[in-house]
Amino acid sequence: MTSTPNPQRRSEKSHRATLAAAMDLCSEHGYGNVTVEAIAARAGVSKKTIYRWWPTKGAVVLEAMVGIAGDATQFPDTGDITADLCTQMTAVLDHVMTGPRAAVYAGIIAETQHDAALARDLRTQLLAPRIAAARDRLLVARAHGQLAADADVDMAVDLLYGPLYYRLLLHLGTYSHDRLRSHIERVLSAFAPSAA
Amino acid sequence: MTSTPNPQRRSEKSHRATLAAAMDLCSEHGYGNVTVEAIAARAGVSKKTIYRWWPTKGAVVLEAMVGIAGDATQFPDTGDITADLCTQMTAVLDHVMTGPRAAVYAGIIAETQHDAALARDLRTQLLAPRIAAARDRLLVARAHGQLAADADVDMAVDLLYGPLYYRLLLHLGTYSHDRLRSHIERVLSAFAPSAA
């Protein structure tokens, strides 16, 4: 168990104000230019309160990010694997890889490069569930014969999402919706069932 | 052009000592835990001297990284596109995405998320030449009929390298050499010439 104080007595108001302030400030000034002091001031919250509930700025912003990305990036299952991937990945693109939030998300990922605990939280809270969901959806598609029976779904996931993060984090430009669709179709073609 | 002083009078000894100290310290303590002060102290160089020749810590480490990665990741052309990609990408994997240097490289990429100038330098000095080389090699392969005549080589580059960075920067584990080979073969298969 952790040394976190009693969460039942936590002020929900301060909690929400902190997350909102963190997202606002990051969007306005960029993740790297935001300080815990500034978040506290903007939220009308004391620094102590922030440090009571989160270990670092990164953890605050990650929680805010999870809240935002959470609902928006669920995986649908309409039976059409191509359409479903387009739906979900377009949502990812639009919600966290475009506009001011792209920089925030990239900032958090940057932070994980020297904060192992944050890296773990990013993985468990944000990435792993979505990777698992993508994998499951692909397994369903494979079971339905939409992919080759021996298709390596882990590799498919890497090929689908890898380029998005690669282009985001190396500043190579984001895919347009059309380009994203071509990308998805190309990857799926690599795992298509052999012509019967 | 910048206000950099006359480079002819630059002390090559201090230059080299700085780069070496930067790489050593980053390897030992991780990019994020290294300070300019520490680099100066280790190199036996004054902070002023570092700031005279580089704008930030990131620029120092990037130059060191370019020096190390430079030679190792050239693109061969043996005529066999699969083999050549394996050769080059394995070198990339081994030189900058494995061991202590992985953290250093990831650290620099992290820094570029809030340092636009460094992002530019990373792209122009490190990434762009290698992307161009990969692209050229694939064009040659396509011209030789090893890829489909209408293969989109830009997309191929994204699919080849994207997953490597994705796994590095999101802490999802690095490919083994075998896995890398499978990965390359799978991508190339997506661009294979249609059976005639």
Added chain:
Amino acid sequence: MTSTPNPQRRSEKSHRATLAAAMDLCSEHGYGNVTVEAIAARAGVSKKTIYRWWPTKGAVVLEAMVGIAGDATQFPDTGDITADLCTQMTAVLDHVMTGPRAAVYAGIIAETQHDAALARDLRTQLLAPRIAAARDRLLVARAHGQLAADADVDMAVDLLYGPLYYRLLLHLGTYSHDRLRSHIERVLSAFAPSAA
């Protein structure tokens, strides 16, 4: 009048525990290193309870000090002014200017330098009664012809007690019992009746 709550419902147990904890902690760690939080924790009392009954830490410690010093420093009247001064001043020396209590007492006096209310309470509750008692005893002595008829008893009080506090608060060392007796005799000699 203040907004102090109903004293009839006050928990005598908490009251005593607080005063005891305050004195203990001050003796152990020195007045300046004791916090209200620590007093509350040691006493098993909530901070709120302390602030309900006292305005500041100084007020708590002052009350504890008054309780301790109260009985011990009464003024006797045996008819021998020198002996009575020795008796009372030795008691003062031993009870509040020696050992761990010296630091506590000095700590309270220090606090009064930036807490006017505490300064007032120190004067009215601790000092004024004893100064008045000394003055009265000297007036009796003067009436009995043991001091000059025109002896300035206020000045005598200053000369008697001033050096004790001076040495305490400026860290110049405390008088021994013998030295104290010499001191008293010397002061009284300055106010002796002129030889007839």
Added chain:
Amino acid sequence: MTSTPNPQRRSEKSHRATLAAAMDLCSEHGYGNVTVEAIAARAGVSKKTIYRWWPTKGAVVLEAMVGIAGDATQFPDTGDITADLCTQMTAVLDHVMTGPRAAVYAGIIAETQHDAALARDLRTQLLAPRIAAARDRLLVARAHGQLAADADVDMAVDLLYGPLYYRLLLHLGTYSHDRLRSHIERVLSAFAPSAA
């Protein structure tokens, strides 16, 4: 030797600005309401610079106080011990026990009650030299037959200065110049040579 950095490289400008800011702020707001942050801000100096050269706020203010009191409270020797004591003690009264500086001086003395190093510095830099000077002056007077041959000059010093500090620190009111003269005369009378 201490761990203080090289004093030759010290910025005299920052040094002076810090001392001046400390005295100004203490005079304006009272010793206890002044923070190191405020001193730094007023002086246009970084906190780091203050902590580089002084261990605590008290040490800064003490140095400022020593500078102010230093010249003003020298001991004259006109041959008339009463007049010389009046001169010096009146200067003390006027310079450090009256007006805003009284509170500053009392504040430092208060601080010494929980800062042993500051207590030592107060004694060695401010008190001891003046006590020694007073003692020396009294010894000269005794040698000249203005005091009894066996007069205890240490006790005389205690009796002369004790009441001044006692009244300052216990908030009992400061002596007027006239009252101070009476006080001095009364003390000297206690050590007068016996009538021949």
Added chain:
DNA sequence: AAGTAAGCGAGACGGTACGTCTTGTCTTTAA
């Protein structure tokens, strides 16, 4: 005896200052 108002322990809160740290600039010293 039941109802109710208060004091109580606990501890989260907004706030302020702490003393430390690192950045990037500027000054001094010695070669």
Added chain:
DNA sequence: TTAAAGACAAGACGTACCGTCTCGCTTACTT
């Protein structure tokens, strides 16, 4: 004239207490 050494202004860090506050619980007055 250059570079080492390192002091400097600036400002964020994470911590410690302050004095206030809100919670349930207990206790003891009131009706």
